[in-house]
Amino acid sequence: MVAQRNPLYGAISLIGVFISLACLYVTLAAPFIAAVQVIVYAGAIMVLVVFVIMLLNVEQEEPRPLRLRSLVPIAIGLAAVLFAETVFIIFFVQASPATPTQNISDVGLTRSIGDALFTSYLLPFEITSILLLMAVVGAMTLARRGGLLPANTAVVPGDQVFSRELLDRREPGDLTAVATHSTEEAGRLLGVESERHASDDD
Amino acid sequence: MVPQLSWYLALSAVLFTIGVVGVLIKRNVISMFMCIELMLNAVNLTFVAFSSFFRDVSGQLFVFIVMTVAAAEAAVGLGIIIAIFRNRESLDVDEASTLKL
Numbered sequence: 001m002v003a004q005r006n007p008l009y010g011a012i013s014l015i016g017v018f019i020s021l022a023c024l025y026v027t028l029a030a031p032f033i034a035a036v037q038v039i040v041y042a043g044a045i046m047v048l049v050v051f052v053i054m055l056l057n058v059e060q061e062e063p064r065p066l067r068l069r070s071l072v073p074i075a076i077g078l079a080a081v082l083f084a085e086t087v088f089i090i091f092f093v094q095a096s097p098a099t100p101t102q103n104i105s106d107v108g109l110t111r112s113i114g115d116a117l118f119t120s121y122l123l124p125f126e127i128t129s130i131l132l133l134m135a136v137v138g139a140m141t142l143a144r145r146g147g148l149l150p151a152n153t154a155v156v157p158g159d160q161v162f163s164r165e166l167l168d169r170r171e172p173g174d175l176t177a178v179a180t181h182s183t184e185e186a187g188r189l190l191g192v193e194s195e196r197h198a199s200d201d202d
Numbered sequence: 203m204v205p206q207l208s209w210y211l212a213l214s215a216v217l218f219t220i221g222v223v224g225v226l227i228k229r230n231v232i233s234m235f236m237c238i239e240l241m242l243n244a245v246n247l248t249f250v251a252f253s254s255f256f257r258d259v260s261g262q263l264f265v266f267i268v269m270t271v272a273a274a275e276a277a278v279g280l281g282i283i284i285a286i287f288r289n290r291e292s293l294d295v296d297e298a299s300t301l302k303l
Contacts, residue, residue: 001240002224007232014236017217021243024213027205028254033262037246040269045239045276052280053232056287064229082219086212107259116259117266124263128270135274142281 005060011050018042030108162189210251217244231283231293235276242272 001013018041025034106112117125162178180186217240224237246265253261286298 002220002228002233002237007230007236010233010236014240017240018243021247024210024247025250028210028250030250030254030262033246033250033265036266036269040273041239041243045273048276048280049232049236052283056232056284056293058230058232058293086216089208090212107257108254108262112259113262113266116263121260121263124267128267131274132270135277139277139281142278142285 005063007058008050008053011046011053015042015046018046025108028108032108032110032113162186207251207255210247214244214247214251217241217247229294229296231286231295231298234295235279235283239272239276242268 001010001017004010004013018037022034022037022042025031025037162180178189180189221237221241221244224240225234228234228237246268249261249265249268253259253265283293287293290298292298
């Protein structure tokens with residue numbers, strides 16, 4: 001997933017990783033977490049990411065020249081150490097004393113998770129809901145386009161309101177509101193003849 | 203051959219390392235974001251493995267809460283990414299090196 005240059009291929013590989021992790025959760029006797037993993041991660045979050053990738057039309061990364069070439073041997077050595085540690089853990093460390101017994105446990109079932117979630121872990125659950133509410137409000141605030149007019153502009157129905165920036169290009173950033181009361185007045189301000197004027201002349 | 207706890211922990215460490223490396227070497231904001239998700243999932247695997255091997259449900263509850271936080275982070279993070287793209291017409295983090303928009 002990291003090796004992909006195209007972010008879309010990376011996202012699809014990440015969906016594969018998530019589904020594989022869900023399979024591992026099933027082997028760990030946690031079916032509820034596995035289902036939530038598929039629904040929330042592979043479903044909701046990655047759909048959002050793929051949507052943003054396609055919306056923004058992300059281009060591929062071009063390879064950049066390698067800097068710090070002198071550090072490459074050190075990096076290879078550190079990677080070898082890390083790899084050796086992993087191999088050591090897998091093959092030479094004795095099995096942990098807490099080996100799972102083969103009989104059926106109800107730890108990962110939805111019922112036991114719900115029991116614990118709504119009794120002894122009720123406060124984290126409520127805090128999570130508040131966090132989600134804050135995220136919704138924050139995402140809306142971030143994704144909203146900033147208003148063109150200042151907040152104290154009074155918009156009267158039937159009037160046309162322009163910012164001064166639109167009318168006079170020499171003053172960029174001036175968002176003072178200019179109100180007009182008719183289409184002809186608005187056309188005169190914008191420097192275009194309204195169509196009704198043109199038809200009157202004919 | 204019964205799976206051992208250390209296998210899951212090693213896989214989780216490998217996944218986390220891949221995520222860290224991805225955050226360090228990627229320049230695209232969305233790719234970095236996906237690597238953060240990968241790190242969260244590595245930690246989730248550790249939690250579920252311990253929870254299953256020690257017969258304690260609290261680990262899986264923590265995974266549940268981590269998933270909620272990840273969903274909130276996805277919503278806010280993608281909003282930030284769209285705002286950056288709107289201001290700069292680019293997703294390269296090297297071009298967004300100042301805090302000023």
